[in-house]
Amino acid sequence: MSRWVESVERHITAPADRLYAMVADPEQHRTIDGSGSLVGAMDISSPVRPLGVGDRFSMKMDFGGKYVMTSTVIEAVPGARFAWQSRPHEDSAKWRLVFGGRIWRYEFEPDGDTTLVRETWDLSEEPLRAVVVLGRRVARGAMRRTLDRMAALAEAA
Template structure:
């Protein structure tokens, strides 16, 4: 793990394809968001699920005020890896030229009965990473909560 890349992982008793289906559907992100900042998906480029590389989605967020982030899927390997890159929504943010570029990534390693899920917060392409990185401790806590919520959703089924 580097200064600009933070990861947490957890083993979940669910097959990788079920976990992938959940994380690759942005409408479901509010169901497992551990940060408490995600309000809802407001636009999704495709009705096909799971989303694929190049698809995008916009989320209403609330962190000291509401704003919208638009994310583009940058990695989509079913059952293995799903990632998106966030930027402020072009029509709703005066910060769109300052912030943006962080990547959220999920990697899945299945052994049949369980799946190791790794969530990563990658700031290497974030425009103002020096400002954003100060929250990395809180982000790690939120990522752990997210993995706990994913487990609770899928292990209960």
């Protein structure tokens, strides 16, 4: 792993396809979000779920202020891997000076009756990554809470 990439993982007692469906549908992101910063999905480019490579969606955010991030799906391998790259929405101009380009990735590896889920925060394409990486500990905690929320929802289904 590079110093610009942070990952957390956990086993969840649910099939990979069910977990993949959670992250490949932006309307479910607020439900699983462990950061508390997601307000809700908007401007989803495709009515089809799960989303595929090239599809776009925007999320209303509230973390140090209200803003909107627009994401493009960059990886979509059903049941195995889903990733998107986020940049500030054109309506969030002041945030464009601070960040843009981070990648969020989820990987799913079936392991007996469980699935190993790995969430990755990749800053390798983030312009101000040296500043943003200061939030590494906060990001790790949020990712752990996200996987805990995914587990609670998927295991209850």
